[in-house]
Amino acid sequence: MADTAEQYRRFAAMEARGASPLYEQLALGVAGDRDLLDLLSALPPAKRQPNLLFAATRYVSGTPSGYDDFRLAVLANRDTIVATMLSRRTQTNEPARCAALYPLLASLPQPLALIEVGASAGLCLLPDRYAYTYSYTDPADAHTDRHGHSYSDPHGDGPVGAADSPLRLHCQVKGTPPARFAEPGPITVAWRAGLDLNPLDVTNPDDVQWLRTLVWPGQRDRLRRLNTAIALAQSDPPRIVRGDLTTALAGLAAQAPPSATLVVFHTAVLYYVPEADRATFVEQVERLDGHWISQEGPDVLPDITARLHQPPPSDTVSYVLALDHEPVAISAMHGGWMDWSARG
């Protein structure tokens, strides 16, 4: 129970603070609430996560006004909320993460054959359908919070990517990118496929509702972005195969057209995979004739993180972006900024 309380306190301090005052309040409340900690301790450890409890509660009974309201909702709907937590996963799909992937994808020989492992609904599998603006201001300036959730594009150049896309992703850039990533040109996707333990379907209203509920309360920019990306995906949904990334990757890669550059990528996924299985996956991806892009938390692929010459920020969750096992930048958890100065 102490571990779960600590998990909620850490979530409040590292993830929710500055990003969602309501989730910060709820996480701190749960950390000191014996009844809710009891309820969580009856669940498998992987199902005790704050994001899952909060999303399941909002999915079942709407967004609470504060901790007391939340507590009442959980206790009154206990069975339905637990059933939702057991049947659903935290599958937050954040298309803004594509802004960090884009310069890497554009640096490779086109056209591309993309495989996203841990694709959720596949919104990061559509990097060619979004427009990107990169502004070279310091991410610590007043235009962005430390999570990159609210930002403007005061000094940016024109968009790259699909310039007329209804979804324009802004990214504040710190540091100087290596020349090969500095002026990303267009990308062409000849073939794409996702792989997920539980693919979400953008044409299924329940899955869409779950995806929306995974966006934290108050994050209106993120919700708008999600809705726009879902609408884009609905017009031509990406193919997502049900399977485990440790066993199904080679079979899927064999379907990619050999004339295109194979790129296997993942963002915010390997954290959910046991350490031994991560090593199996890395061995498999490195055996393929293609490229590998990872965008994962600093603890997830520690040998990549160890080659950064400056550690990722310790006061917020960020990701290490790597191409073919080499770290190239640090990026924001939900998109919005990237920092090239930390690379090795």
Ligand SMILES: C[S@@+](CC[C@H](N)C(=O)[O-])C[C@H]1O[C@@H](n2cnc3c(N)ncnc32)[C@H](O)[C@@H]1O
């Ligand atoms: C947090 S979501 C990230 C989705 C997407 N990559 C993004 O960044 O928006 C993690 C996804 O990884 C999937 N996943 C976790 N373990 C997996 C595994 N062993 N094999 C395939 N998918 C997995 C989950 O089902 C979930 O959809």
